[in-house]
Amino acid sequence: MDTSLLRGVLSESLGQELTPELAALIESVSRLPQDNPIDPSIFGESEYRGVVFRAEKLVDVLEELKPLHVAHFRETEGHHHHLKLEPDYEDMLMRERAGRLVQFTARREGELVGHIRMNVVPSIHFDCTTATEEVLYLSPEVRKGFTAVRFIQFVEESMRAIGVEEIRTDSKGGSARLMEYLGYTPISTKYFKRLSEEVVCPATHQIQIH
DSSP: OOOHHHHHHHHHTTTSOOOHHHHHHHHHHHHSOSSOOOOGGGGOEEEETTEEEEEEOHHHHHHHHHHHHHHHHHHHOGGGTTSOOOOOHHHHHHHHHTTOEEEEEEEETTEEEEEEEEEEEEOSSSSSEEEEEEEEEEOGGGOSTTHHHHHHHHHHHHHHHTTOOEEEOOOOTTOHHHHHHTTOOOOOOOOOOOOSOOOOOOOGGGOOOO
């Protein structure tokens, strides 16, 4: 097994306190196949009403994605608006290199107008491969018609092509109806409770991610 990714994490953590978070990171990296990314080109592409769906390398589209992360945060993460938006891009890129993350994009005339990011992992409980949706977002101007449906169906076919047997996703911002239309079954309800003290949230127009 190529251990270059694990060596990189270990070298970067030299001299740091071995916190539970760092230990968990090292353990998770040690279990990942190293430097074995999924080739986005194997999925081809699909088009609906001028919006083109395909998989692309996260490392290649990261800067384009950042404004969508901000828009998504403002729209669906109201319970987190007391926190600063700081996506862990290094972790995402690490998972992509390990073949555990696939980044899907939706483009209209070349402009990025939506994306879906999937985490692909063997189940720790069952003998199957699962894909968990990390992000599903389309800009408001392309949500009309069946754009979201066609996008999700493209992702489903792509996941099936690499052996994924089940997809798991959350429902936010009124997406439950969409997911049930596509045949997804509600299996649990998530709860949220804030344990830390309230902190001042920066004005949403000032949110920036780098």
